[in-house]
Amino acid sequence: MTVSTREIMKISLDLVNWKKIPSDSIIHVAGRNIKKVLITVDVSAAELMLARSLGCDAVIAHHPIGISALRFSKVFSRHVDFMVQMGVPKREAWLAVQELKKKFDLRAHASIYNDVVDTAKMLKMPLVNIHQPCDEYMRNEILNKLNSGRTRYVSDMIRSIEEIPEFRNASTRIKLVHGNVRNETGRWILVLAAGTNGGYPIAKLYYEYGISTVIYIHMDHNDAKKIHDEKLNGNLVVLGHLAGDSIGLNALADRLETFDVETLRLGLVPRLI
Numbered sequence: 001m002t003v004s005t006r007e008i009m010k011i012s013l014d015l016v017n018w019k020k021i022p023s024d025s026i027i028h029v030a031g032r033n034i035k036k037v038l039i040t041v042d043v044s045a046a047e048l049m050l051a052r053s054l055g056c057d058a059v060i061a062h063h064p065i066g067i068s069a070l071r072f073s074k075v076f077s078r079h080v081d082f083m084v085q086m087g088v089p090k091r092e093a094w095l096a097v098q099e100l101k102k103k104f105d106l107r108a109h110a111s112i113y114n115d116v117v118d119t120a121k122m123l124k125m126p127l128v129n130i131h132q133p134c135d136e137y138m139r140n141e142i143l144n145k146l147n148s149g150r151t152r153y154v155s156d157m158i159r160s161i162e163e164i165p166e167f168r169n170a171s172t173r174i175k176l177v178h179g180n181v182r183n184e185t186g187r188w189i190l191v192l193a194a195g196t197n198g199g200y201p202i203a204k205l206y207y208e209y210g211i212s213t214v215i216y217i218h219m220d221h222n223d224a225k226k227i228h229d230e231k232l233n234g235n236l237v238v239l240g241h242l243a244g245d246s247i248g249l250n251a252l253a254d255r256l257e258t259f260d261v262e263t264l265r266l267g268l269v270p271r272l273i
């Protein structure tokens with residue numbers, strides 16, 4: 001059996017029961033009759049050439065590239081949804097997200113955004129990047145683990161998440177960058193599948209409105225330092241970028257293999273060692 005890039009995208013959406021392709025995911029170079037794919041978190045010309053040399057029919061990347069990198073901040077609005085659900089006033093949530101969008105929009109504006117996509121076109125290598133659907137799968141997996149496990153203390157929460165194979169097998173460990181593992185978790189929020197972490201401003205808002213524990217996948221040092229220096233009253237757990245991203249990408253690879261598509265997983269944390 002073979003698949004097309006369009007079918008690959010649909011398979012990723014089906015993992016989380018979504019119908020609409022989010023703006024941070026796109027088919028950059030369409031293709032059909034795909035039997036073997038290279039799956040990677042980040043893609044450059046090197047990965048495209050590697051895929052060609054290994055006989056792959058397509059490359060699936062995770063992080064936004066090309067047009068999806070320019071549209072990346074559109075998915076940040078989900079931060080507003082998360083904050084409002086936890087009791088943050090919508091106006092305050094919206095303002096915090098606008099600052100986050102400005103930061104990333106300026107970064108995208110300065111980027112050399114089209115070289116990888118043009119390389120794929122020159123090589124005639126089908127190329128897809130799938131970001132938020134895979135992150136949503138990760139979020140659901142972690143939520144299921146937390147909802148069925150022990151979460152009274154921060155240490156309990158960390159141990160529960162570490163039962164997920166990708167976190168257990170990663171070379172990095174889950175970090176508590178603010179707070180104490182002996183603290184009770186209180187009300188907590190898993191801030192994933194909203195494009196990127198919310199940084200200092202969004203974590204601060206959660207703390208101000210009674211959320212004791214915030215969970216991010218990654219965190220900028222300056223934001224973490226600001227939270228620490230201001231002695232904000234809360235806990236901040238950082239999961240680990242590669243381990244987290246590997247959950248959704250491994251799930252996508254597993255699903256593709258049910259369609260008899262061979263998957264080469266480049267740089268992912270394996271479920272089994």
